[in-house]
Amino acid sequence: xxxxQNSTAAAEFILLGFAESPKLRIFFFVxxxxxxxxxxxxxxxxILTVKNDPLLNTPMYLFLMNxxxxxxxxxxxxxxxxxxxxxxxxxxxxxLGCAVQMFFFLLFGIAECFLLAAMALDRYFAIxxxxxxxxxxxxxxxxxxxxxxxxxxxxxxxxxxxxxxHLPFCGVVINHFFCDIQPMLELxxxxxxxxxxxxxxxxxxxxxxxxxxxxxxxxxxxxTILGMPSxxxxxxxxxxxxxxxxVVSLFxxxxxxxxxxxxxxxxxxxxxLLSLSYTVVTPLLNPLIYSLRNKEIKGGFKKLWKKxxx
Numbered sequence: 001x002x003x004x005q006n007s008t009a010a011a012e013f014i015l016l017g018f019a020e021s022p023k024l025r026i027f028f029f030v031x032x033x034x035x036x037x038x039x040x041x042x043x044x045x046x047i048l049t050v051k052n053d054p055l056l057n058t059p060m061y062l063f064l065m066n067x068x069x070x071x072x073x074x075x076x077x078x079x080x081x082x083x084x085x086x087x088x089x090x091x092x093x094x095x096l097g098c099a100v101q102m103f104f105f106l107l108f109g110i111a112e113c114f115l116l117a118a119m120a121l122d123r124y125f126a127i128x129x130x131x132x133x134x135x136x137x138x139x140x141x142x143x144x145x146x147x148x149x150x151x152x153x154x155x156x157x158x159x160x161x162x163x164x165x166h167l168p169f170c171g172v173v174i175n176h177f178f179c180d181i182q183p184m185l186e187l188x189x190x191x192x193x194x195x196x197x198x199x200x201x202x203x204x205x206x207x208x209x210x211x212x213x214x215x216x217x218x219x220x221x222x223x224t225i226l227g228m229p230s231x232x233x234x235x236x237x238x239x240x241x242x243x244x245x246x247v248v249s250l251f252x253x254x255x256x257x258x259x260x261x262x263x264x265x266x267x268x269x270x271x272x273l274l275s276l277s278y279t280v281v282t283p284l285l286n287p288l289i290y291s292l293r294n295k296e297i298k299g300g301f302k303k304l305w306k307k308x309x310x
Contacts, residue, residue, distance in 0.1 A: 011094065011095060012092045012093060012094045012095060012172070013092065013093050013094075013095065013098050013172050013173070013174050013179070014090075014091055014092055014093075014172055014173045014174065015081070015082075015085055015091045015092070015093055015174050015176065015177060015178065015179075016091065016173060016174065016175050016176065016177075017082060017085045017086065017091055017176075017177040018082075018086070018177060018272070025086045025087070026086075028086055029083055029086040029087060032079060032082065032083060032086070032280065033083055035280055035281075035284060036075060036079045036080075036083070036280075038284060039071070039072075039075055039280070039283050039284040039287075040072060040075070040076075042284065042287040042288065043068040043069070043071045043072045043283065043286075043287050044068075044072070045287065045301070045304075046064065046065065046068040046287045046290065046291070046297070047065050047068050047069060048304055049297060049300040049301055049303075049304050050062075050064060050065040050300065051065070052300065052303060052304045052307060053296075053299070053300040053303050053304070055296065055299070055300070056296060056297075056300055059122050059137045059139075059141075059142040060119070060122055060123075060126070061296075062139075062142050062143075062146065063115060063118055063119045063122060063142070063145075063146065064119075064290060064297075066115060066146050066149075067112065067115055067116075067119070067247075067286065068286070068287060070108050070111055070112045070115065071112075071282075071283035071286055071287075072283075073104070073108045074105070074108040074109060074112065074279065074283060075279060075280065075283045077101055077104045077105045077108065077178075078101070078105060078177070078178040078279050079279070079280065081093065081101065081177075081178060082177045082178065085177070093179065095165070098174075098179040098184075099161055099165050099179070101178055101179045102157075102160070102161050102164065102165075102179045102180070102181070102184070103157045103158065103160075103161040104157070105157075105178065105179075105180070106153070106156055106157035106160050106161065106181075107150075107153040107154055107156075107157035108153060109153070109255075110152055110153040110156040110157065110206050110207075111149045111150050111152065111153030112149075112251065113152075113206065113207055113210045113211070113251075113255075114148070114149035114152045114153070114210045115146070115149040116210065116214060116244070116247065116248050116251060117209075117210030117211075117213040117214050117217075118145040118146070118148075118149060119244050120213065120214040120217040120218060120241075120244065120248070121145075121213065121217055122137055122142075123217065123218075123221060123240065123241040123244060124217040124218075124220055124221055125137050126240065127221050127224055127225065127237050127240070127241070128220050128221060128224045152206070156202065156206045159202060160181065160199065160202060160203075163195075163198060163199060163202075164181060164184050164185070164199070167185075167188045167189075167195060168188065168189045168190070169184075169187045169188060169189065170187060170188070170189040171186075171187045172187070173187075174186075174187065175268040176268065176271070176272060176275070177272060177275070177276075178275075178279075180271075180275065181199060181203075181259070182258070182259075182271065183268070183271075185199070200259075203259045207252075207255065207256070207259065211252055214248055218241075218245070221237075221241060224237075225237045225238055239293070242293060243289050243290050243293045243294060246289050247285075247286050247289055247290075250282050250285060250286075251282060254274055254277050254278045254282065255278060257274055258271060258274050258275060258278060
């Protein structure tokens with residue numbers, strides 16, 4: 001679509017966020033603050049549990065600890081500003097603040113994509129090559145994999161942010177609760193087709209590359225599990241990766257609905273709802289999924305509890 005407005009050199013943007021009714025804004029503030037605190041505590045508990053228990057000093061739990069850390073960071077990029085705007089009359093964010101928010105949101109989001117891929121790779125070696133697992137997935141390799149996930153996040157974050165904020169904007173009102181890519185593109189002047197293609201192309205590479213690695217890993221895992229001699233060994237093998245599968249389904253299911261779709265199908269109200277589930281609900285569910293379905297984590301919780309209150 002061609003936009004005829006003149007570009008503006010804005011000093012700040014306005015985030016529309018949620019609900020104009022003061023009563024609804026207070027309700028949303030209490031709700032999101034409660035979810036934010038619960039999610040922080042749940043993910044901090046995962047980190048402390050893994051750090052405290054020597055039995056959890058394995059690649060699988062190193063990845064899980066970093067996943068919990070990413071969820072804390074990911075949530076903290078968007079929710080505090082949203083909470084502030086729910087109570088403020090002027091819901092503004094500076095251009096620099098908007099760019100910084102977008103960069104860190106992309107950094108932690110893309111890092112999580114690649115971390116989930118690293119976790120799938122870990123499960124692949126553990127199930128398909130158990131005798132060589134400790135040699136292949138040693139501590140050095142695990143740390144390098146974790147470091148590379150953050151490096152990928154930084155590269156994509158920098159690229160996306162620079163591309164987006166070098167575009168000419170024809171407005172300052174962002175119909176969202178944070179500086180996400182699609183709402184920012186709605187403000188761009190002129191024919192945005194090439195920019196849309198460029199940005200969606202980067203997103204597809206960043207999201208689909210780790211997703212394809214996850215798919216390939218689990219195809220091999222499924223064939224290996226089906227070839228196991230007993231139902232007990234099959235169940236045990238599948239139970240070690242079932243939590244990861246649920247987390248991947250949640251993360252990629254909602255994420256693909258938001259970022260891997262054409263601009264013509266962009267609906268602000270729906271995207272806000274999807275973004276909420278992506279940025280608030282998923283980080284809350286992840287520690288619950290791993291703790292409820294994992295005996296080692298439950299055992300680690302008990303040890304941490306005894307250490308704190310003994």
